[in-house]
Amino acid sequence: MSVQLETPSINSTPKLPYAVEGLIQVFTTSHRNFFTSVMAQSLRLAGQGTSVLVVQFLKGGINQGHEKPMRLGQKLDWIRCDLPRCIDTPHLEDSETESLLHLWQHTQKVISEGKYSLVVLDELSLAINLGLIPETEVLSFLAKRPPNIDIILTGPEMPKSILDIADQVTEIRRSQRP
Template sequence: MQIKSDQSRGLLMVFTGNGKGKTTSAIGMAVRAAGHGMKVLFLQFIKGSWQYGEMESLKKFGDTIEFHVLGGGFTWESGDPDHDIKLANDGWEKAKSAIFSNRYQMIILDEFTYLMLFGMVSREEVVSVLKNRPVNLHLVLTGRMASREIRELADLVTEMNPVKHPFENGVLAQKGVEF
């Protein structure tokens, strides 16, 4: 099928599932977009200030890929749900502002599905923002258990499913492979 110029528009893409690779796939999208001179915003929810290779690599892109960590760490480990909800809502406000700013050609909301899953942000508001986003903005959402609404709105949904993992044989996460 040949694509006509009037069929070019921003896409809503979702990387979900219980397997590894959701964030890494989103980073690949960011790198690809940056390679074409597109301005990318990468907003990471939940993970916190963990030091890992992808984040360090993205810093090397300078202003082309803007990267912000918005979470305080894995919410199920924090012990302070009120603080987690505040961080989630502050991050969502930043995301909404960026979505409608016309500053970026691609925005990645990494680990965002958890905010909806845990009821930390308004599901209705998220759906409304996604439906009304600028027509030329590419938007990528990652995280496990993407909601039915998000899957239905998306132009592309990729589900990562684990088949085999070294952890099953007692091999712990390794620098450069999993972080």
């Protein structure tokens, strides 16, 4: 009795018994903070060949905007709002509001296209809390994102609704010094 083994064709893709699902991670604190560990993780993954996008919604000052992403290495794109200053108030000029909304729309578009495997949405909670980006819109976007993309959200006082859907929540606290 001979056993015939099936040889896969060269063009066939092996099927995994499971789907890889991206995580929603949150890094939050009670104060405005630069999340060094998140940026280090982004650089490390990009250096290993993972496509990464870092979006800083409230940072400005370098006339960048989504049309001119900063490229760090071959795999990390870093974009900021096209603003002359950093945003720290809900009271924006019309041009600032327009720039922020363009960046938010662009971010949603490139994520839905699946161009990046990891996306960092820096200070998104502050944009929500200032009333600049609607919380319901963010929740809808997170629910509809391609399932294999990892999303990291950072910022102070992350809304409870986002904490509730996060796979991982890291809260940064200041230590009490004697």
